[in-house]
Amino acid sequence: MIIGCCGAGKSTLARALHQKTGIELIYLDQLYWLPNYHRPATTEWIDVVEKVAAKAEWILDGNYAGTMDIRLDRADTIVFLDRSRWICLYRTIIRSIRYFARTRPDMAAGCKERFNWPLLKYIFFYNDCSRPALMGKLEKAALEKPVYVLRSNREVHEFLVNL
Numbered sequence: 001m002i003i004g005c006c007g008a009g010k011s012t013l014a015r016a017l018h019q020k021t022g023i024e025l026i027y028l029d030q031l032y033w034l035p036n037y038h039r040p041a042t043t044e045w046i047d048v049v050e051k052v053a054a055k056a057e058w059i060l061d062g063n064y065a066g067t068m069d070i071r072l073d074r075a076d077t078i079v080f081l082d083r084s085r086w087i088c089l090y091r092t093i094i095r096s097i098r099y100f101a102r103t104r105p106d107m108a109a110g111c112k113e114r115f116n117w118p119l120l121k122y123i124f125f126y127n128d129c130s131r132p133a134l135m136g137k138l139e140k141a142a143l144e145k146p147v148y149v150l151r152s153n154r155e156v157h158e159f160l161v162n163l
Contacts, residue, residue: 002060013061095113
């Protein structure tokens with residue numbers, strides 16, 4: 001299970017893990033978003049995540065706090081990309097420019113990349129607002145399974161090399 005702020009490098013790490021292990025890679029963004037960024041009903045989304053998490057093995061890329069506990073319970077390994085807001089903002093802006101008006105490979109069909117002020121605000125405040133609760137969940141999970149908190153490109157590289 002790979003989690004972290006937007007722009008932290010989740011999809012890049014997920015692809016590298018998939019290439020190294022051959023384990024099925026699942027992008028939660030592809031499952032969550034309906035065309036034109038419409039959201040599914042909460043019960044439908046929970047059903048989708050429960051079905052995916054019940055598979056024998058997977059690499060899941062994505063956050064979605066409302067279904068985090070389902071995935072934390074089923075994951076055998078958790079990787080949290082704990083990056084600075086500035087790195088995440090920079091990468092997200094570059095990604096928005098690179099894929100503008102096109103659908104990214106890790107995004108749902110019909111969801112074209114766009115410049116998004118609410119997303120940038122979310123990224124800017126992620127470490128202040130979302131990270132503390134997530135760290136609490138990860139501390140609990142670490143009692144039962146490996147949890148890797150990676151803060152730099154070097155740590156990500158070392159994680160992949162030592163896998």
